[in-house]
Amino acid sequence: MNKFLLSLSLIFFSAGIASAQDDAAELAKKLANPIASLISVPFQNNTDYGIGEFNGTRNTMNIQPVIPISISKDWNMITRVVLPVVTQYSITAPGEKQSGLGDAVMSAFFSPANSEKLTWGVGPALLIPTGTNDFLTTEKFGMGPTAIALKQVNGWTIGALVNQIWSVAGNADRPDVSQMFVQPFVNYNWKSGAGIGANMEWTQNWEASTATVWLNPTISAVTSLGKQKTQFVVGPRLNLAAPDGGKADWGWRAVVIFLFPK
Template identity: 85%
Template sequence: MNKIYTLTTLLIFAFVINSNAQDDAAELAKKLANPIASLISVPLQNNTDYGIGEFNGSRNTLNIQPVIPVSVSKNLNMITRVVLPVITQYNITAPGEKQSGLGDAVMSAFFSPKNSEKLTWGVGPALLLPIGTNDFLTTKKFGMGPTVVALKQINGWTMGGLVNQIWSVVGNEDRPDVSQMFVQPFIVYNWKSGAGIGANMEWTQNWKASTSTLWLNPTISAVTSIGKQKTQFAIGPRLNLAAPDKGKADWGWRAVVVFLFPK
């Protein structure tokens, strides 16, 4: 609970700071709502979930998600994004059992036009990297597939969605093959102060096992400066709407800190 209080205090602190650069904060918030904006950022997204499965387990997942845009040509950007999970879980596989370590990483590269007026979009490859350090936290399969994102921004609103589909191509023959789709629709409203409110849904479909996992994640957020470091804070509950048999969580929460490096 101390983590919740600390992060909540930081978020409130971000809201009440009287910044002289509201326009700058608003522009940064707008770019952060866009997964393929030309902005270097390092989000640290922490998800803590409770009451999981038949053993009433818990899981903490810290997703380290650096985003780095690269100019490919006068009209084209490539936005690279890595999701590296650091996982600690209790009472998931059996009562009294604990697993911790790295999970498998997903690396994406979106090729996006620099000057898209009506609709911002990007498309490219997604790779599943089997770097998990515990047998329960890895597929032991290398996978690949397409990913696409599209969004519209108008009058403070950002609405869009991200999709990827990954199939395993090589790996441990004793492990099940991977055929998994991830769908993430999102909506965010940002005020000129840089504060925002929004939500996304995260739907993971395992085609091989015929299972679906669905989360709803509403958040409030704020952009501020800590010294010279531009930073965004966000926090909110996590609602597990669907999960495989005996794997559903009772409740959870999400806290995010994003370090920004404007060009």
Template identity: 75%
Template sequence: MKNIYSLAILLFLIGFSRQVVAQDDAAELAKKLANPIASLISVPFQNNTDYGIGELKGTRNTLNFQPVIPISINENLNMITRVVLPIVSQYNITGRGEQQGGLGDAVVSAFFSPTNSKKLTWGVGPALLVPIGTNDFLTTKKFGMGPTAVALKQMNGWTVGGLINQIWSVAGAEERPDISQMFIQPFFAYNWKSGAGIGANMEITQNWKSSTTTIWLNPTVSAVTSLGKQKASFGLGPRLNLAAPEGGKADWGWRAVFVLLFPK
């Protein structure tokens, strides 16, 4: 039933993107949305559902609340703040018949970026791991920090770039293992003037303490439209788990994204 529901959403999105009335600013909004450090206030809701995880064939649903707020420091410099707050529900992951749900730990980033980047758009700053998870299985119980950076180039409808951060734990519960973890996200997208687009990213997480690597490939189709006066974007696509720690790989998954846009 869930598979039928996912397919129905995909077909609806593809059909909907073809019927979107072209807006004068649709292409510009799509271009900014493809740029993680654009001067655009956005509130994304990214839902990831993964099936067949591990030996128990568990299921995990993660709704990431990801507000992005740019702040003008001066005429030459912006600070773009990003928050990733996961809301997790999982079954048959920690044990047969066991279920957990609640908030996971949040990652808060701030990118300092030049306002007039001509050839290459880039930003650097700090990333913080905030242990606000509400379940012992969904939190590290460690406060962490480290550097983050993003760089991208946009031309002729294309966006190509990558994001990286490295976080080390600096405080928290002594009984929990220390954290040294790198996250790498290469991405690309192509957007038409209508605001419709295709793209993909890879999410690579390297845990240096346990010497394990997790890799997801996320291709998506997307569309920018108006809901009344509210600008918004929709996206949908499969999730492919290319690598995972032993016993933790998923068979398949899907991603749906809804973004509220607040252009200046």
């Protein structure tokens, strides 16, 4: 009888572990897809050192809620906001500090609800001048198109996101905005929910004819904090290109993502 109970307990324990791993793997797969049908609230912290001629430091906390909305049986709309909270030292002058909100970018992707071979979405992107410091805002409203396409197979996710924003209103004394953002990405996730990946973030300022390029390799894991499903991501940041006087020596990224699966 005792052996039977022990065997039964082991079966349920093993099933519980397998179920937890399946859940973690599915969540990791959805998180690798920026337009998955999953409510998430990422807090992405980027700290960069040795910036420019004054050897400055910048910390940017990006608050990035993602909310999918089913608009029909065939289509979803995935809304995404990026709101930066910035603190920087010795960027504009030695010993000078600026802190506050940066400008927000809001995107809405219209995506097929059942795309088997290739996942894609297109929609508008809006620039909202939420910046609270003259050095952290364009003081311009902007808009333009955004698109994403990705493929997921055998644990791999490969894709790219792009947007182009032009200013349409705002402070006439500030420079116009014509800016493209391109983000190719690749991830591999194991069944445990752990993963490795990398993305490149290329921002092209057409008005100033400058480019800023970051390479961000990462490792990640999905876990539970009590009942709250959470993903942790960490990795270095490599500044491959920047405007004159704006390149960083190095940086790092740490992300906490709170997940709200249906």
